[in-house]
Amino acid sequence: MDAEIVSVGTELLLGQIVDTHAATMARILAECGISCRHRATVGDNLDRVVETLKVALSRADVVVTIGGLGPTADDLTRDAIALAFDDTLEKVPEVEEKLKQFFAQRGITWVESNGRQAMKPTCADLIDNPNGTAPGLVARKNGKTVFALPGPRGEFDPMAYNQVKPMLENLGGGVVIHSRVLRVIGVGESMAEEKIKHLMVSENPTIAPYAQPMEVHLRITAKAPTVFAAEHLIDPVEESIREILGDAVYGTNLTTLEMAVKDLLSERGETISTAESMTGGGLSARLSSVPGSSDVFKGGVVTYTIEAKNLLLEGADDPQLNDPVSPEVAKFMAESIRRQLGTTYAISITGNAGPTSDVGQKPVGLVYIGIATEQGTHVEECRFRGIREDICKRAEQTALRLIREAILN
């Protein structure tokens, strides 16, 4: 069973809106075990919508259209479905009556074009739309099925999940596609692939690596009759990967690195604090974004200027500490905040994120990260590339990786 998604709307082709509905529908299809091999986006032009639908119907059993069901002249999806199926449109009087009542209740003048929303291809059934005026459609002919959903978010999401998904599950016929993501840090994409490539020959589940900023996601995807059975296929693959990559696997699915760090600290009853200059609070914001983080994250300082460093951190008047981008300052910041707040660990970040290299003539991208523990303080020198935002994100991510390693060791 193959499906294609056709998004209709000139605003999509102009980039005025991002097509999140297509991603939602793609997820629904995958969950229903229906493969989606192509997705198309086309503007509000009848010929092109018809042509796109015909191509989709020639390749797929199921086509899902999104948008173009409204009352205005550029809402052409129902006309296009009729033409693509060599069918005609008919008016459904009860729908027109309901629409007229709807407008009357809201004191809106009825204009004839609103009647377009009561039209449907003769081969189609209507899908009730409790959240808007345009009903959805499910049109069936020659063994092919077209679902047509309205574009407004408040109408699309409920119709997709509550009405169309159950119909797709029936069509899918007993196969689901289910994924689990293993999140890997400290190993590059190529290296991760190299290490697990003997596992990647598997066809079910499949394993696909995705490079993410400073980490790699390994997506394990299984086809099975049920989600439970798919999980059962995925489990041993996860186990094999974990055996090879060890602690580099820090979490699954939506677990972020800050969540992994928070969980490690919670398990051990340990605490953390931060002293940031370059990242300006970005690291502490990530740590505190985890629900329940106040048990482990005590707080920190943002010493964005040398002045602030001297005022907020005790003992900063050592002349050795005049160069803000230096291993000495990273060490001092981490040790100082750890002592002041009495935490098990402390992280510091100091560096030059650009755009110019005017901070003590240090090059853009040079960053020192300090990790203070009971055993002493480790300072890591890093050189990051990219724009200011990237450098800060990479520094935060690296700081979280280093603190995770410090906790694990």
Next chain:
Amino acid sequence: MDAEIVSVGTELLLGQIVDTHAATMARILAECGISCRHRATVGDNLDRVVETLKVALSRADVVVTIGGLGPTADDLTRDAIALAFDDTLEKVPEVEEKLKQFFAQRGITWVESNGRQAMKPTCADLIDNPNGTAPGLVARKNGKTVFALPGPRGEFDPMAYNQVKPMLENLGGGVVIHSRVLRVIGVGESMAEEKIKHLMVSENPTIAPYAQPMEVHLRITAKAPTVFAAEHLIDPVEESIREILGDAVYGTNLTTLEMAVKDLLSERGETISTAESMTGGGLSARLSSVPGSSDVFKGGVVTYTIEAKNLLLEGADDPQLNDPVSPEVAKFMAESIRRQLGTTYAISITGNAGPTSDVGQKPVGLVYIGIATEQGTHVEECRFRGIREDICKRAEQTALRLIREAILN
């Protein structure tokens, strides 16, 4: 001149990521006066990518591909372009040498698959990628042009805007569609539309309002022979809107609220500091994300626990200050950090972002924001809805709005 966009990646067809790059590229094409009539998305399958490219090349003069340029076996875009153009791939030794150096510098082991990124169709030129390992491509044959851009965001955006857009502008020639966004704060979408609706009848430029989190964007779009001429059409519309909405217009295009605040402070030679509990450094991270912000943003504290508040802020042992989510604490935090760092202004945020209302029995979403100035301290009580992340973002946005108002008054 017609273009098509082809996004490559199974993760897109599975709905695992939303295709924001396609929208970015669509906007760029529109700005260059190049019509985009179709957009396609296809998975990491060589036959299907080739077929999709051939269809696109049969209809359009320019095809832009996004993704599939990485080092792994499922990165197939460069192979597909060669096949679609009936061309072969060749290795560019200088690129391979650069890649090897890149890996060596970072102490990463070179694996042979990385060499794939040094391959190109013989009809293609490379587009330098200063932010990643895979170069982009511009392949030309039989009067058709294919641009290939990498998928990672930190690589796609700069290459799209800095390298591909100028080439597209040359191809476009004729009419440009150009927009300017006015960013409005403190006025709701309906109210903004109500106030400017007499301007919204204009057909060139058009005005469209978009609701954004805690602000409204008014997009003014003009069609003209050149960007310069379009700007000339937009200028008087901007002026009229500013006359009506006044200080509520805080910036244009990509100006963020933190940039507007930074600029106001820079102009006046004034400074700011922060004391955050609930937002955990999110506000200071926004302030410090603005290039040059170290001239105005001195630093701050993240008093994520009561303990940290007592240790980092002077005079916190007043028993009145035991309830962390209270106007008294917001006032104290702002005044204390302002005094400690000697800044013109200080902002504090304390509140309960959830998920549970266990912080002193205060309801989720209750937030106090303190604005300390020479004239005294104002505390605003806010009640925000949404999940933890939404509540923090709204608090930060409101804090920036309040400090902007304080600076302007």
